[in-house]
Structure formats: C-alpha cells, structure tokens
Amino acid sequence: METSPDLLPDDVAALRAELIAARAKGAQIEAELAVAKAKASEDIAVIARQKLRIEKLERQLYGPKAERRARLIDQMEFQLEELEMAATEDELAAEMAVAATVNVAGFSRSRPVKKPFPEHLPRERVVAPGPVSCQCCGGDRLRKLGEDITETLEVIPRQWKVIQTVREKFTCRDCEKISQAPAPFHAIPRGWAGPNLLAMILFDKFGQHLPLNRQVERFEREGVPLSLSTVADSIGACCAVLDPILKRIAAHTFAAERLHGDDTTVPVLAAGKTDIARSWVYVRDDRPFGGTAAPSAMFYYSRDRAGEHPQAHLAGY
Known part of the structure; x- marks a missing residue:
C-alpha cells in the first residue's frame, strides 16, 4: 500500500x-x-x-x-x-x-559435541598476562584462583629443505692416496629426493589418487619447481626398489590354506571417455579359523575382466 x-x-x-x-x-x-x-x-x-x-x-x-x-x-x-x-x-x-535488531530471536545450529584433541599432539602453552590490579576496586592484592584453558588446533605449514651431505677428502703424506667417507645411501638411483619426500609422493599418488601433474603444480606454488618427468622417474624407481617386498607379500598371501578373492571396478580415463578396468584382490586371513599367520592382501590390475587374469594370478596356488 x-x-x-x-x-x-x-x-x-x-x-x-x-x-x-x-x-x-x-x-x-x-x-x-x-x-x-x-x-x-x-x-x-x-x-x-x-x-x-x-x-x-x-x-x-x-x-x-x-x-x-x-x-x-x-x-x-x-x-x-x-x-x-x-x-x-x-x-x-x-x-x-x-x-541489528532487538525483537528477533537468533538461531544457532545444533552441532555434535566436539571431541577432545588427541593426547599425542604436542601442546604449546601460551599464557596471557593476568591483571595487575582488581578490575572492580583497583586494589593490587591479587592471588591466583585458577585458570581457564582454551585449546585451538593449529598446523605448521610444510617446510622444504635441502640436505647437504659433506664428505671431506684427505690425502696421505706418506703414499699420496686420497681417503674419503663413502657416499650416502639413497633409496633410488641419483638420489635427488629423500625417503620422506618419496613416501609423500607415493602416498599422494596411490593413496590419495592425486595425479603427478597436480603434485608438481603444488610443489611449484610452494617455491620448489620440479619437472613432471623427474617426479615420474622417481615413481618408477620406487616401484623397482619395492618389488622385492611386493614379491614377499605375494608369496605370503598365496601360501595360505584358504584364499579369498574378488574383483572390483576401477574407472580409467581414456581418450574421450572413461573405461572400466578391474582391480583383483586376494586376501589371506586365517584368524577366524584359528590361524596365527599375519593377514595380508595382494592386488592386481587389469583393463578387462577376462578369465585369463585370475588364471594367471592363481597359476601357482
């Protein structure tokens, strides 16, 4: 109106x-x-x-x-x-x-009770300075009654560093031969990356399904430019290094008296479409049957569900 x-x-x-x-x-x-x-x-x-x-x-x-x-x-x-x-x-x-009003009641969402932070996390105690005089009468005869603690979860940003292993050379004054400490051990050839960095790249790729190109882009934003081919080369080297462990897991898994197997679909990016591949898993777990051997699982991958794949996996079982 x-x-x-x-x-x-x-x-x-x-x-x-x-x-x-x-x-x-x-x-x-x-x-x-x-x-x-x-x-x-x-x-x-x-x-x-x-x-x-x-x-x-x-x-x-x-x-x-x-x-x-x-x-x-x-x-x-x-x-x-x-x-x-x-x-x-x-x-x-x-x-x-x-x-901005006085006649409208507010609204607060119902939230679950916040769980306490894990005990294994380190605590940093920041003490706020207390008052030196009474806020009511101004007197300075104060004594501590207690304290209130507010916990806030914080994270330290990832830090990069370059480890320089210095090997000093010494020459003998008698025979003129040079002596030097042996080169440090590296998990992969040419050892440009430390074991922690390699573990992080492997876990992000296979555990978090984060492609290498996205990892490289994130590294560059953090001030560490690495080429995609270099990082991919480290993945191949790690796979070769871990192959003996893979074989030990396979030997332990297929040595079981009983074996549980199944396959699950895996979407695979293909040219202009998405293909459906297969992940085959074989599990050894004798605990429900009174066995004492450690449980284990072995995974295989194939682009299709042909019967030749499980036949090859179970050829020696």
Missing part, C-alpha cells in the same frame, strides 16, 4: 522518526527472513545427513550389493558437504542480521 504524499507530516522531526521506524521494521523483517533461511538450510542439511546415515547402515546391514551403492554414498557425502557449508553461511548471515 503506497502512502500518499499529502498524508506525510510536514515536521522534519516527525519525518525522521517515521524513517527510523521504517528502517527498524525493515531490519526486523530482514532478520526474520535470514533466521528462517538459516533454519531451512539446517533442516535440509539434517535430512541429507540422516539419508546418508541410513544408506551407510543399509550397506553395513545387507552388504555391498553393487559398487553403484558405494559411488552413491560418495556422492551423498559430497552433497552433504555442500549443504553443511551453506547452512553455516546462512547461520552467520542470520547472526549479523539479528545483531
């Missing part, structure tokens, strides 16, 4: 009062809408969270009937992540809108 100009007061003070009241009413409506939006976002996130929980319980109860369900759970977790972020953003927006 529009207000006619003839009905507006001529007094400036009255106009100012009506403008202040209109702004307050607008802020109240805006705050109410923000709170309602935050509540709706929270409800959507709760529904998504419960659906994900039901899906996980059904998978645990009835077993993985298909790999499609596993991919569905991954997708639901991704959607829940987006909804949780949106709900938190709407909650903060509602808090800022409510702060």
